[in-house]
Amino acid sequence: MIDIEVLHRVAQTLAERKEASPESSYVSSLFHKGTDAICKKVAEEAAETIMAAKDKDMLHLVWEVTDLWFHSMILLAHHGLSVDDVLAEFRRREGVSGIDEKNSRTAK
Numbered sequence: 726m727i728d729i730e731v732l733h734r735v736a737q738t739l740a741e742r743k744e745a746s747p748e749s750s751y752v753s754s755l756f757h758k759g760t761d762a763i764c765k766k767v768a769e770e771a772a773e774t775i776m777a778a779k780d781k782d783m784l785h786l787v788w789e790v791t792d793l794w795f796h797s798m799i800l801l802a803h804h805g806l807s808v809d810d811v812l813a814e815f816r817r818r819e820g821v822s823g824i825d826e827k828n829s830r831t832a833k
Contacts, residue, residue, distance in 0.1 A: 732808045739802045767796045
């Protein structure tokens with residue numbers, strides 16, 4: 726089970742960094758660089774996650790997924806969203822066929 730509280734603590738730290746000086750932290754510097762820089766970092770972490778999986782390096786895979794989640798949380802925060810928004814979507818999709826869920830998005 727995911728320790729939801731650790732995700733909330735990370736989200737709180739991200740919120741605090743959002744208003745900080747870009748010279749004070751890595752996260753703050755990403756927020757100040759904007760969407761393109763944050764998206765580039767998410768893409769980089771996604772690629773590293775794929776490479777770790779293909780290499781069958783399980784510890785490295787966990788590290789890279791953690792980096793991917795972290796940078797995805799930065800992207801969410803940048804757009805005024807949070808881990809709670811993602812969790813609500815997981816709850817909405819729970820028990821719904823992947824095929825049915827995908828079809829419901831393309832039908833809109």
